[in-house]
Amino acid sequence: MAEDAPNAAAEGGQPAPPEGSADAAPLATAGAKAAEALLPSLSIWPPSQRTRDAVVRRLVQTLAAPSVLSQRYGAVPEPEAERAAAAVEAKAFAAASKSAAAESPASIEEGIEVLQAYSKEVSRRLLELAKTRSAAATAPAEGSVQEAEDSSATAPAAEEAAVKEE
Numbered sequence: 001m002a003e004d005a006p007n008a009a010a011e012g013g014q015p016a017p018p019e020g021s022a023d024a025a026p027l028a029t030a031g032a033k034a035a036e037a038l039l040p041s042l043s044i045w046p047p048s049q050r051t052r053d054a055v056v057r058r059l060v061q062t063l064a065a066p067s068v069l070s071q072r073y074g075a076v077p078e079p080e081a082e083r084a085a086a087a088v089e090a091k092a093f094a095a096a097s098k099s100a101a102a103e104s105p106a107s108i109e110e111g112i113e114v115l116q117a118y119s120k121e122v123s124r125r126l127l128e129l130a131k132t133r134s135a136a137a138t139a140p141a142e143g144s145v146q147e148a149e150d151s152s153a154t155a156p157a158a159e160e161a162a163v164k165e166e
Contacts (some may be wrong), residue, residue, distance in 0.1 A: 008156055010055050043111065044098065044108055044114075045096075045100065045110075045118075048138075052089060052093065055089050055122065056082075056085045056089045057085075059088060059122070059126060060078065060085045062082045062126065063075070063126075069130050070125070073130040073131060073133065076130075076133065092122040093123035095121050096114055096117045099114065106162075
């Protein structure tokens with residue numbers, strides 16, 4: 001402590017009081033108040049509009065550009081991807097907001113839980129969209145193949161029936 005005094009005098013301040021002293025209490029409460037003042041500005045949920053827009057842009061990129069999802073289920077044209085991504089994000093946001101106990105979660109941990117639910121909901125809805133779109137795209141194609149098979153199967157039967165009638 002005697003070593004701190006010359007340095008503090010040279011810096012123009014006083015040495016820091018020992019942690020257990022009565023002088024340390026005002027510094028601790030001042031630090032706690034400063035930390036409390038910062039906490040309200042740190043908000044995990046709800047995400048800002050800028051963050052939500054970034055999510056939509058990323059979803060469009062995942063749907064329209066080459067990605068694991070688009071390779072497996074097929075790419076979506078960009079205008080359709082933009083509409084679908086906005087709808088997916090909005091529905092996921094609404095579902096996560098509804099699951100939140102209040103408009104603004106009481107603690108950071110609660111905010112993180114709601115944010116995780118939002119993220120999972122976005123992923124679930126995006127995969128669901130890709131699967132249903134893929135199934136809808138293959139259903140007409142399968143139907144036309146089935147119709148072609150049915151017509152080719154009935155064509156010989158019709159020819160045989162005409163031959164038998166003769």
